[in-house]
Amino acid sequence: MSTIRWIEGQPRSARWHSESGLPLPRRVVVADDRMRASDAYRFACEGTGLLWRGDFHNARQLLRAMDRRVGRTAPGAADSPAETFRLHRRFRAHRARVLGKLLVLLEEDYRLALRRAPDVGRACAEAYGTSQGPVAVALTELLGVVGARQWRERGVYVPALGARIHPHYGVFAPTRDEYVELVARAPLPADVQVAFDLGTGTGVLAAVLARRGIGRVVATDVSARARACALDNVRRLGLDRTVRVTGPELYPEGRAGLVVCNPPWIPARPASDLDLGVYDAGGGMLRGFLDGLAGRLEPGGEGWLVLSDLGERLGLRSRGELLNAVDAAGLRVAGRLDTHPRHPRVRDTADPLHAVRAAEVTSLWRLAAL
Incomplete structure (x- = not known):
C-alpha cells in the first residue's frame, strides 16, 4: 500500500x-x-x-x-x-x-x-x-x-419484494426498482426447479425468484463484498435455505431451468471496482452470460437478460451487435418485456444527457437455446 x-x-x-x-x-x-x-x-x-x-x-x-x-x-x-x-x-x-x-x-x-x-x-x-x-x-x-x-442500516424498500434490501458499501443498490419488477412479473418457464442469478449484487433478484416459488436459487458474484451483501440479505429475508450464494465464477456448476443476468448496462471501462455495477468493459460480462447460456439451460429453460438500451442511445453499442451476439451464442429471442425508468434524473432537464435518459428503455429479454 x-x-x-x-x-x-x-x-x-x-x-x-x-x-x-x-x-x-x-x-x-x-x-x-x-x-x-x-x-x-x-x-x-x-x-x-x-x-x-x-x-x-x-x-x-x-x-x-x-x-x-x-x-x-x-x-x-x-x-x-x-x-x-x-x-x-x-x-x-x-x-x-x-x-x-x-x-x-x-x-x-x-x-x-x-x-x-x-x-x-x-x-x-x-x-x-x-x-x-x-x-x-x-x-x-x-x-x-x-x-x-x-x-445499509435503513435499507432500500423494494415493492416487488414487499421488503427492504440492505446494500453494503461498494455494492450497487437497487434504487431503480423498475428492472426488479420485470423479473417479478415475467412468465416463468414451465416446471422451473433451479434458477441461477448471475452477478447477484445485493441478492435482490435471487430473493425475487425465491419468493416466486423457485425451490433452489444459486446466486453468483465476482465480488466478495457483493457475496457477503447478498448472503446478509437472503438471511434477513429468511431465504437462506433456498438461495445459495457462491463465486467468483460467473456460472455455478450444473444446469438450471432459468438463468437471470442483469449485467452492468454501459459498455465502458470502470474507473475502479466501485464502478463495476455500472460499467462493463467491452461488454465482457454480457458476452460471458450469452456464450455460456445454451450449455447451462435445462431443456425448455430460459435465460433472462435484464438490460437497458442506454448504451445503445449513447452510441456505445448497437442493437444489431446485441442481437448478433445472441445469435452467435446459439440462442433465440423468445420474448421481451419493456419498462421505462422512473428515477429523478429522467426529469432533470438541466442534465445534458436528459433526452437520452428520458427515452431509455429497460428490457427483459427471454432467451432460449436454438
Whole structure:
C-alpha cells in the first residue's frame, strides 16, 4: 500500500488508501480552519494533498466550496450523445481528483481525531475491514463510507419484494426498482426447479425468484463484498435455505431451468471496482452470460437478460451487435418485456444527457437455446 508523507512539527507518514483508485498526492501539506477555499482549490488542482487538522464540519464546508469552483468548468451538451457522455465522464473524473485532495487521517480503530468529528469506526470497519493502523483517505471517500453505512442500516424498500434490501458499501443498490419488477412479473418457464442469478449484487433478484416459488436459487458474484451483501440479505429475508450464494465464477456448476443476468448496462471501462455495477468493459460480462447460456439451460429453460438500451442511445453499442451476439451464442429471442425508468434524473432537464435518459428503455429479454 502507498504511503503519504508530510511535515507536522516533524516528518510523519501514513498509509494511503483509495477505493476509487485516486492517485497518491504529489505532496501533502497540513490544512486547518484558516485555509481559504481559493487556496485549497489551487493546491488541489496542482496535485497537492491537504491533510485536514481543523474542525470536521468546516472541512465539509470547504469541500462544498471547492466543488462549486470545479462546477464552473462543467461541460454542456456536445454534438452527439457519445461525445457528451465522454466529456461528462472525463469531467467527473477531474472533479473526483480535485475534491479527493482534501484528506483526513483515520487513527487506530478508525478514530477521527478532529473537532466535532462523528464516530466513523463502525462504518469504516464495515467498508475496510479490521483496522491496520493509521490510514489517510479522501474526505469524499469517508463521507461515502458513512453514507453507505446509513443506507445499509435503513435499507432500500423494494415493492416487488414487499421488503427492504440492505446494500453494503461498494455494492450497487437497487434504487431503480423498475428492472426488479420485470423479473417479478415475467412468465416463468414451465416446471422451473433451479434458477441461477448471475452477478447477484445485493441478492435482490435471487430473493425475487425465491419468493416466486423457485425451490433452489444459486446466486453468483465476482465480488466478495457483493457475496457477503447478498448472503446478509437472503438471511434477513429468511431465504437462506433456498438461495445459495457462491463465486467468483460467473456460472455455478450444473444446469438450471432459468438463468437471470442483469449485467452492468454501459459498455465502458470502470474507473475502479466501485464502478463495476455500472460499467462493463467491452461488454465482457454480457458476452460471458450469452456464450455460456445454451450449455447451462435445462431443456425448455430460459435465460433472462435484464438490460437497458442506454448504451445503445449513447452510441456505445448497437442493437444489431446485441442481437448478433445472441445469435452467435446459439440462442433465440423468445420474448421481451419493456419498462421505462422512473428515477429523478429522467426529469432533470438541466442534465445534458436528459433526452437520452428520458427515452431509455429497460428490457427483459427471454432467451432460449436454438
